[in-house]
Amino acid sequence: MRLMLSFYRAYPWQTFFTLLALSVAGLAEGVGLSVLLPLLNIAMEGQGRAAPGGDNEFSRRVREALDLLGIVPTLGNMLLVVVFAIAAKSLLLLFAKRQVGYTAARLATDVRLELLRAIMRSRWEYFLGQPVGKLTNALATEASRASESFVNGATALTFLAQAAVYGAVAIAVSWKATLTGIVAGSLIIGLSHSLVRITKKAGRKQTSVLLSLMATMTDTLGSVKPLKGMGREHLADAVLSMETTRLNRALERQALGSALLESTQEFLFALIIAGGIYVALARFAMPFATVMVLVVVVGQMVALLGKVQKQYQKMTLSESAYWSMKRTIAEAQAEEEELRGGARPVLADRLCMEGVCFAYDERRVLDGLSLEIPAGALVTLVGPSGAGKTTVVDLLIGLIRPDAGRITLDGVALDTMDIKQWRRSIGYVPQETLLLHESIAHNVSLGDSELSEADIEHALRAAGAWDFVCALPEGMHASVGERGGRLSGGQRQRVVIARALVRRPQLLILDEATSALDAESADAVRQTLVQLRGVLTILTITHQSGLVDIADRVYRLENGRAVLQPAAQP
Secondary structure (H helix, E strand, O other), rough: OOHHHHHHHOOOHHHHHHHHHHHHHHHHHHHHHOHHHHHHHHHHHHOOOOOOOOOOHHHHHHHHHHHHHOOOOOOHHHHHHHHHHHHHHHHHHHHHHHHHHHHHHHHHHHHHHHHHHHHHOOOOOHHHOOOOOHHHHHHHHHHHHHHHEEEEHHHHHHHHHHHHHHHHHHHHOHHHHHHHHHHHHHHHHHHHHHHHHHOOOHEEEEEEEEHHHHHHHHHHOHHHHHHHHOOOHHHHHHHHHHHHHHHHHHHHHHHHHHHHHHHHHHHHHHHHHHHHHHHHHHOOOOHHHHHHHHHHHHHHHHHHHHHHHHHHHHHHHHHHHHHHHHHHHHHHHHHEOOOOOOOOOOOEEEEEEEEEEEEEEEEEEEEEEEEEEEOOOEEEEEOOOOOOOHHHHHHHHHOOOOOEEEEEEEEEHHHHOOOHHHHOOEEEEEOOOOOOOEEHHHHOOOOOOOEEEEHHHHHHHHOOOHHHHOOOOOOOHHHHHHHHHOHHHHHHHHHHHHHHOOOOOOEEEEEEOOOOOOOHHHHHHHHHHHHHHHHHEEEOOOOOOHHHHHOOEEEEOOOOOOEEEEOOOO
């Protein structure tokens, strides 16, 4: 029960109160069960058919306990005791199950947030090596399965507590018959444990295959347009069919293990009950009333032990998801980015790269690169694919560090400054316009409570988006639709630029910001940059001549170095 111990360490108080409620519920159930035999004897006496030997030692002790409590052992009072005990047990179990549900929901939320925080704090190089589908599956699916494992484990403990109560009552009635039933039941549970191992193995396989399938599926769905455009949709089926076949096999093994366990247990437990009745009546010569009580109590105990095993089987199926989540979290935490403090970054003069070298593994990308970005200037970086343009951006942002050379801000080395503060002073516009299915205002602020509507309006005006936003019926509160589908390409891009400007950055970086736009939309973005030039420092990465023409400086990347080009006059 390593899993339940892990849950207890994570949620000690919730687990304690749950176990306390289960214990008291078991005690209440024990009280109700204890009066069964005296109740049956009283009922038979009332009909003039008192069972020979029915009022045994256990029955007499129960009567004595009731006398001490001031309860007259009449049929009506005994029935009231049973009803009260059942009601108390039900209320306590309700509390325990509610607590289990609340804890399970919190568990799913906590592991999701823990993983998300670990990923966001990890090094950029680590994140680049992680399949997006794997992380998406962990956040969406594996977290839910992890919480299910807690529910299944807690339910198993509930059944186990109830079984223990039934066992205690049965031993008090007849320890010989009970011991026989426990031994037989243990043999059955032991024989069927191999079926649990089958399910556990299937669960681990299922978790592994799901991670691989989700990673492949995410990549495939992101390539639907080019696949359809080239008439190669069948390739998606070929790629996914193998993974889905592996998943189906794991699910089939899981279903087989569960079905075999259920069918086998029902037959063998019925055999135990039948054999127990025969032995009790024929070999031990026990009173019929006592045997009937034992049939009920031992039968319930054995059935509950079977339920314990079934819940344990379910827990083993889903616990692999929990441990997979914990491993992923631990891996991400081990790769946590070292955020250094230092001087507050201020770009008042110039941002420079001096003799910078950088390599990915054995592939040298930058080899002694030097460039200068004056404050308030618009600098454009051009070059072929793979020349290192994105690497330059990553270095300037501080996502990666140079192997040699240095980056300075007003003559002060960037690695001596507060890198987190530096990033907060940067507005970044990626090549892909990533918009949420929310309002324009939310897409600009990203839910930042520190930003007012005045801040959002200022950013929209600066990005040249205010005119078309005002023309919308709901203004900045209008929804952009799925992936910004209600806006044109140019409008989407200006909303993204507004997002980059809303925190009033010192440096604005645009990575191929106009590459996917038509001529009219690209010209609108170009005019926006012309208006921003001189207000803040701008670095653009582009192949578009329009952005090259308005630049104060143009650098061309080739052979790992930056070559200053003559800038055209606007």
